[in-house]
Amino acid sequence: MKSDKLIVLGVTGSIAAYKAADLCSKLAKEFEVQVIMTENACRFVTPVTFRTLSRRPVITTLWEDESQWRPRHVELADEADFFAVVPATANFLAKAAYGIADDALSTFAATFQGKHLYAPAMNPKMWSHFACQENVRILKERGVAFAGPANGNVACGAAGTGRMIEAVEVQEIIKSLL
Numbered sequence: 645m646k647s648d649k650l651i652v653l654g655v656t657g658s659i660a661a662y663k664a665a666d667l668c669s670k671l672a673k674e675f676e677v678q679v680i681m682t683e684n685a686c687r688f689v690t691p692v693t694f695r696t697l698s699r700r701p702v703i704t705t706l707w708e709d710e711s712q713w714r715p716r717h718v719e720l721a722d723e724a725d726f727f728a729v730v731p732a733t734a735n736f737l738a739k740a741a742y743g744i745a746d747d748a749l750s751t752f753a754a755t756f757q758g759k760h761l762y763a764p765a766m767n768p769k770m771w772s773h774f775a776c777q778e779n780v781r782i783l784k785e786r787g788v789a790f791a792g793p794a795n796g797n798v799a800c801g802a803a804g805t806g807r808m809i810e811a812v813e814v815q816e817i818i819k820s821l822l
Contacts, residue, residue, distance in 0.1 A: 649822060650676045652720060652756070654729035654749045655694070656736045657684020659799040660765035660808040664730045667691055667811035668697040672817070678720060679703070680749045682736070703748050721755040726822055727751070730791075731765030731808045734776045740788070741779035759821055763791040763814050768804025791817045 648771070651671055655664045663738060666687075671677050679694040680703040691702035703720075731747070736750070740762070745751040751761070770776055771793060784790065792809035 646673070647675050650678060650723055650724040651726045651818065652724045652727060652752065653677055653679045653698075654695075654727065654732075654736075654752070655681045655685040655741060656729060656731055656733040656749065657682055657687060658733050658765045658808070659688060660731035661685050661688040663765075663808055663811045665693050667699060667728075667730055667814050668694055669785040670811060670815045672698050674819075675769070676700075678724070680752055681770075682747055682749050684733075703752075703810045706748050706751060718755055720752060721757070724756060724758060726759050726761070728761045728763070728814065728816065728818055730763040730811075730814055732762035733764075734766050734770045734773070734779075737762065737764065737776060737779045737783065741782040760788045761814075761818060761821060762788055763808055764793045764806070765798075765808035766793070766806045767798060767800055768802050768806040771806040772804070786813070789817070789821060799821055 655661055677698040679698050694702045739750040740753050745754040791814050794807045794809050795805045796807040797803050798807050
């Protein structure tokens with residue numbers, strides 16, 4: 645039986661965005677899923693993919709539905725039960741750590757008061773950079789849960805910690821946090 649819980653799935657611009665599509669498919673079998681994509685995420689996987697998998701319109705901008713009197717990110721923040729960003733880039737982590745709200749995803753992140761889970765995916769040098777590690781520390785202190793990253797080879801050919809964990813692992817973490 646499908647739960648009535650609503651998971652907001654944020655997708656950022658990383659080659660690992662294809663794993664977010666797999667996760668969306670898995671989650672949609674058990675939960676309601678609303679996808680929010682950054683502009684850069686749309687360069688890796690199209691909103692059509694996520695619309696088909698989630699059976700909901702995908703949010704890609706703050707300005708899509710001007711017929712609503714109440715901003716969608718505020719309304720969605722009141723409706724959602726959980727928020728996961730998969731993959732979470734260094735750029736997104738920096739925005740989240742410092743409350744920068746300049747697109748649909750970062751604005752939702754700044755609005756949602758429930759549980760947050762971020763699954764980082766980036767080059768190992770980016771992950772280990774002092775600024776990224778400081779942002780992770782800040783987010784963890786604020787109660788954000790992290791899923792990964794894993795050690796291994798990443799798409800650019802580098803090896804080290806920065807690889808996004810597999811969708812099924814993220815799914816299990818989400819279920820345990822719910």
